[in-house]
Amino acid sequence: MDQEDDRPPLLGSWPRLYAAVVIWLAVVMAGIALFSRWPF
């Protein structure tokens, strides 16, 4: 494994990037739930 593999280009470490994905999913799901119930 080369040096490039040790670190992602964003957020400094893979676990942080993975956490960002999970948070993003939670935000998107909440946004979609809000959108579908929004009193248009």
Place this chain on the structure above:
Amino acid sequence: MATADWVVLGVYLVGIVAFGMWTGRGSRGMDEFFLAGRTMKWWAIGLSVMATQISAITFVGTTGQAYTDGMRFLVVYFGLPTAMVILCATLVPFFYRARVFTAYEYLEKRFDARTRSLTSLLFLFGRGLSVGVTLYAPSLVLGVILGWSENLTILVMGLSTIVYVVYGGNRSVIWTDVVQMALIWFGIFLCLGLALASLPEHVSVRDALAVAQTAGRLRVMDTSPSLQKPYTLWSGLIGGLFLALAYFGTDQSQVQRYLAGKSLTQSRLSLLFNAFVKVPMQFMILLTGALVFVFYHFHEPPLLWNAPALAELAQKAPPGELAVLRADFARAYEQRREAAERLALDRTQAEPYRAAQREVDAVRARVVALEERVSGRPYNDTNYIFPTYILSTLRGGLAGLVIAVIFAAAMSTLSGELNSLATATMVDFYKRYFRPVASDAEELLTSRALTAVWGGFAIVVALRARQLGSAIETVNRFGSYVYGPILGVFALAVLTRVRALPAFVGILCGEAVVAALAVSGIVHFLWFNVFGALSVVLCGLLIDRLIGSPPAVSPS
């Protein structure tokens, strides 16, 4: 279609074949042909992964589904981001460091040749049978739109894809996928923008969304705990997670894309890119369908979306019966239009609107019943809604462009499938059992020949699909029967110290469980992946414990 539309479609077809051949020039051996020399960047692989997943039917089918049933289908993608994280942390590093061509090759390193061959064979069956459907299903819709026969549509789409995949291999697949995905994105934005722009002046976007919401077309989250009900939040989060784990982690058509990464980082980033983008993108596609639904409140929709079927019905139906239905439909449509306009002005008018919508649904159900009685066949025209909308609203070559987007979606899936089927056949069987050592030139020639054979197979299956009738439905779902057990054996490989025999027997147990579930019909198919994978893991662990003796080599 107008002349400008034909020109745009023609330019796309000629351009994509030429571009595919240009990018794939200079392949010298298997590493180059199957894995693009392992030189690709994350964004190209990420777009290719996305393009391979979006088929033509995903594009026209999901918009149609949002029109008829709302946006519940979106939950299928809720498990995907988490699956990408799990794969990046587990399987992807194993594959990458093992320097394999196929995912199944890794199973021989971890277990034995028998387990590798069985798993690869399951993939070849599942993906091999569905590759014909990949070609056949869009030909039904595109044939009607273009006025071509289904066979001509299949041949144009199939042969143009085969040419560049046979010539350029995975590099051509990835680069054409990048262009096709860019085109698909453009098509999504164009259609969404058009759906918003084509609302009547006195109906704002907020009003349109209120109409769609009142009709249940913005509904996404169904928290029902039922295992039989389709597209509940839980089947999406859990079933969708296992489906995505299996598809992106063990289906060679996807694994081969990210094995072409320049480094492990590039491969991981390509999947995480999908994790961030996929759900919002699918949301936009479904929202377009919901807005098309609103559009047809202010423009009278056809009685049936499949125009040739409607023309045939007009000839064969009892003379007075269709005329009565036409009149009833026009009246119901007019009442719904008025109800929608009242709802746009006053949100307390929801119930009268719902009653008008139910009336439209009831008249349409009578038309569908008449069509089924006259034709003697079940009738479903969900996939024709979006193409009909495009042809009736887009001008100046834009309709041709969106039809090219549907072609792009079909061809990007087909190219990835052909490339992966040829790789699994070549690496897991031909090279493994018949010709382990050969020159680069011979291996390249055989790889191209196998790609052409699979392409020919896909075309033959697609051309004969009409004769297969309802068997096509079974074939189409075959993938969901094999994904779970394949995922299970990879979980055993990476997460446990189980030995070869228990793993092999575990796959057979998993297939038996999935077959039992499919026959009994007690759960929705999204759950097959969950139960299939878990049964392989449990059987494998149990048998390993029963046969005793020291554990095998550590997975690392």
